[in-house]
């Protein structure tokens with residue numbers, strides 16, 4: 001079991017409907033310095049590609 005390492009999760013919230021569509025597990029060794037990254041992702045609620053904002057949890 002390798003559950004001792006804390007892996008922060010990043011949430012991707014749709015900028016239009018504010019719903020959380022994606023959860024990304026940050027792999028160890030990768031530092032996420034910018035917590036205001038934005039990605040164009042498909043939102044299943046808006047049914048189109050919208051700007052998603054990353055949120056560190």
Ligand SMILES: [Zn+2]
Pocket residue numbers: 014015016017018019043044045046047050
């Ligand atoms: Zn949306």
